Amino acid sequence: MTAVELEEVDKRFGEVHALDGIDLTIADGEFVSLIGPSGCGKSTLLRIIADLEQAGGGTVLVAGKSPQRARVDQEYGIAFQAAGLLEWRTVAENVELPLQVHGMGKAQRRARAAELLELVGLADFAASRPGQLSGGMQQRVAIARALAPSPRLLLMDEPFGALDEMTRERMQAELLRLARETGAAVLFVTHSIPEAAVLSDRVVVMSPRPGRITEVIGGCRPGGAVGDIDDVRESTAFFEAITAVRESLRKAHGS
């Protein structure tokens, strides 16, 4: 089964040709990054998959369904650059939100939230307010919230963009672990080359105006090898992947 199937996806905003002929398939459990310069339509593509935007043309299938159906069935969880936690809810209540919206009973969702907070290492903060947490911790809560309905697909739009470098690296390791433990496929929008290289099974490089996929580069963990992410960061394969992505981006930019 595939988590996402895109065929000839097209999108225009008035005169601007945002996306042109996008073909992309993401397998279940696969980690795919979208990278490209600002305005290349990578966020738009993610929003089309999330049914926050309609494709102008082509076929979009999420978990084998239309994006709208997939959204209603909670096939995906989403996290944005801003954690977007509701200030009047405790951390646990924020994680429970998707379950509450879908009418899960109180005891059940409380248990699920506790399990998820354990998973992201915030069990001690269940009763805290989002405002009492650091930026990295808030983003972990947002990821736990996205994972709450056990989605097959995790959509992430520059989720670590606002974090400092140290926190960011820790969060990357955490995300990889979560993706493996939950078996969810991840579509990860970023404009950090090392981030894309270290996380992904495949890095999708895009060019701007019109947004096109110029190249798909294999990651630095061939065969999805599971290892210590910090070892990966120092491996030759990692540096080769970075170089490949950088060159591809330069080519895509047409310079």
Next chain:
Amino acid sequence: MVSRSRSLLTAVAAFLLLVVLWELAKLVLPADGVTVGGTRLLPRTGDAAMPHVWTVLERLGTPEVAGAGSRTVGAAVASGALFTLGLALGGLVIGGVSGVLLALLMARFGLLQRAALPYVVASQTVPLIAVAPLVAGWGGKIHILGWAWQPWASVMVIAAYLAFFPVAVGMLRGLTSPAKADVELFRSLAAGWWTTLLRLRLPASVPHVVPAVRLAAAAAVVGAIVAEISTGTRGGIGRLIISYAQAATGDPSQMYAAILGAAVLGLVAAAAVGLLDVGLKRYRGSVS
């Protein structure tokens, strides 16, 4: 709680300072005021114009008119203030509920917002003095299910008319305050309009609505007092101020006692809204 008791202390201190300034003005300035070339620059400070604070307080405990069986000024002021408070709170509830409902409708239907909002704003530019006689004229003309329109109902309607505006505007602002990302999160969760309202828009509007209701409470009190005066409704503090003012040359402290009552009335109404604020504490910090 520390900040709450501190703000109470500050309020008491501010009141005492006002008393001290009042008495200091009487002490330092000439009793006939200051007049330069026929133009009065500073008011008279004699006992007839500015009675001593303790005279005003004393007056509260003495009978309204000389003679046996007369109630004290304090009792008259208290009963008038209570009557007006009832009308003002009634007006606040009616105005508040209709303001909230209108804001909900405007938030739901963009067309209605564009159509109605200018009229909501325009409604407040019509002077109260013009509206009051109109509403007062309903007396005796309107019968609802066998109930004849009463003068106090006119006062309540005018108080509601003033209270409605800040609530409608504050609520609308609050309902539309959630960031686009929050709204999209709810959309991604396939939450419908009602769920989004209940779980996102209403909680997010609390920090906007509480100050709006506080404004509305003050407006309702002012509206009730002015409406009592301009419709000639008996029993409230507005009427009392007028009748005491007519006797002010002979008995100035009586009028000040009534004005004091009106001020306390405003404070009580504001404190009532403060209780609302305490009840909704968890939602307060959500405005950025």
